[in-house]
Amino acid sequence: MAYQNLLSEIRESVLYVTINREQKLNALNKATLAELADVIAFAAKNEEVRAVLLTGAGPKAFVAGADISEFADYSGAEGEALAKNGQNQVFDAIENCPKPVVAAINGFALGGGLELAMACHIRIASENAKLGLPEVTLGLIPGYGGTQRLTQLVGKGKAIEMITTADMISAVEAEKIGLVNHVVPAEELLPKAEEILSKIKLRAPLAIASAISAVNAAIRYDENGFETEIKEFGKCFDTEDFKEGTSAFLEKRKAVFLGK
Incomplete structure (x- = not known):
């Protein structure tokens, strides 16, 4: 598994996946989405993998959004295809993965980044994390399942407020409304994820x-x-x-x- 934008390795039956575009705040471009699709397909089929831990490189961002430059000139049909392909190959694939996928949110999780975290089965955030869906500031709406998964997690009223105001919320607020499972100090983020995964690995x-x-x-x-x-x-x-x-x-x- 040699990737340009991801780091991946199996340790003790857990596939650790790190989105490794720190200089771009781990923004999701086409190449990164293609690699995520590949690594999730690998995890689903590989018998050695019992679970997946997904995080972002560096201390600032889990994923700060999508790479806007790639689709700024798209037509409506191209935009629809972008959303459909991304949902089918990455976001829905994560949600439907038979192995639990835990998101360790180590900083900004905005736009496509929050959508990626919401596709995961369990979300753990560091205290410095900020979460939001700012797409309406670009004249867009979330296109990778964000309107659906946010509503499922926090309810219709809160989802509409977050999406239409484009406000970021803190990790503490995210835990309060059910958007994340746990909030821990930054240095305890991966250990907390590993603690949960160590229990999961004992089960059938x-x-x-x-x-x-x-x-x-x-x-x-x-x-x-x-x-x-x-x-x-x-x-x-x-x-x-x-x-x-x-x-x-x-x-x-x-x-x-x-x-x-």
Whole structure:
């Protein structure tokens, strides 16, 4: 996995992905989005990877937005294609990844950066993080799922306020409204993410994938979440992990899950 705009490495079953454009505040350009699509597809298929930790390089920004220069001259059709491709290949791919993706928000998460964090399953922010969707200041709206995911996370009224005012909010405010799970001092950001991931890695991987699928179904208008849960629940019974988990419980020992 050799990338120009990302750093990636597997450590202790976690794929660490760092968006490495510090001089550009880790802004999302086409090349970076293509690499993110590739690395998420890799994570989803690789049996060694149990989870993903996504962060930005340097102390200032997680991702400060999209690279505006790349689409400043786009037509309506080109803009629509930009949003559709980005959502399908990156943002929806992260949300639907069977491996939990944890965003470690180490600074500014604005525009596409906040949309990227919201596509992740769990969000942890450093105390200095600032979050917002400033697209209306450019005559645009969020195009990578931001209007939908922000509404799901914080409710319609707060989402409309954040999007129409384009105001940034602090990490503390983000935690208060449910936009992030935890806020910690900057030096504790990665350790907190790793603490959560260390617990996740002890659990049954196939059950985790089923849980992600079922939870995602809860917010899809075209899917019955209860039916999805029933189906995923049933699938778990056919796994070796289920046999191991129940045997370990009955034998009063710790389970060792193999993801089979």
